[in-house]
Amino acid sequence: MTMAPRAPVVHLVSVDSTQRVAFALAAQGTPDGTVVIADVQDAGRGRRGRTWMAEPGESLLASIVCRPRLSPAAWPLLSLATAVAVAETLAELGVSPRVKWPNDVLARERKIAGILLESRIESEPVVAVGIGINVHQRAFPPDLGDRATSVWRETGRAPAVPVVLESLVVCFGAWRARLEGEGFTPVRERWRALSATLGAHVSVDGTNGVARDLDDDGALLVEDAGGLKRIVAGEVEHAARR
Ligand code: BTN
Numbered sequence: 001m002t003m004a005p006r007a008p009v010v011h012l013v014s015v016d017s018t019q020r021v022a023f024a025l026a027a028q029g030t031p032d033g034t035v036v037i038a039d040v041q042d043a044g045r046g047r048r049g050r051t052w053m054a055e056p057g058e059s060l061l062a063s064i065v066c067r068p069r070l071s072p073a074a075w076p077l078l079s080l081a082t083a084v085a086v087a088e089t090l091a092e093l094g095v096s097p098r099v100k101w102p103n104d105v106l107a108r109e110r111k112i113a114g115i116l117l118e119s120r121i122e123s124e125p126v127v128a129v130g131i132g133i134n135v136h137q138r139a140f141p142p143d144l145g146d147r148a149t150s151v152w153r154e155t156g157r158a159p160a161v162p163v164v165l166e167s168l169v170v171c172f173g174a175w176r177a178r179l180e181g182e183g184f185t186p187v188r189e190r191w192r193a194l195s196a197t198l199g200a201h202v203s204v205d206g207t208n209g210v211a212r213d214l215d216d217d218g219a220l221l222v223e224d225a226g227g228l229k230r231i232v233a234g235e236v237e238h239a240a241r242r
Contacts, residue, residue: 012039033066040054041054067127075117081187098194108149134150204220
């Protein structure tokens, strides 16, 4: 069997955002799967226009260049597959991860990793899969309070960031390949098994109810007094489990 050559890993000491660099490299024709990592970002991007802050060397900050073999309508599923891959990477490090819809990764209900998919359709469609994993943080700023955690805080130890990256690249490649080759069913099953959201009372963009399932297009199904609602985007707050 011939193995596909490994895509390049571009390591930057300091950058504005690895997402920007991923798109710039994609425009220059970098191979699918190219990984951009940085020790620190000064304009790290989070979901919903937020910034993503991390002290130098404390986190894994990576963007993976993807030219998905999926229709654009299926790209949100890649973000759910990424959450599964990040959760499995963390499990290998001794963390007990859960996924929060759509694609946060939690440990003990605290955020340990965030995922941001951004896309561009120019001469060809490109998705930059941005992943931030809290690895070495021993404490977080007061404004994050007890809403964040890290590999170190969960396990009392943490490997070097490149070790975490190695595992992440393997897990991401495997789940991306399953999504592209087998469709959403295996990702959906794994996401359900890892979910902190299903069964929880949630509040999302004016809907309050119990999260019942993940639909076959990645939407969250929330049951409120009026019946089952499909949530396709939004910021979920978890309340008590029912
Ligand atoms: C979130 O808001 O939860 C998503 C955060 C994603 C942060 C990562 S860090 C590496 C990559 N580069 C960025 O600018 N953002 C993503």
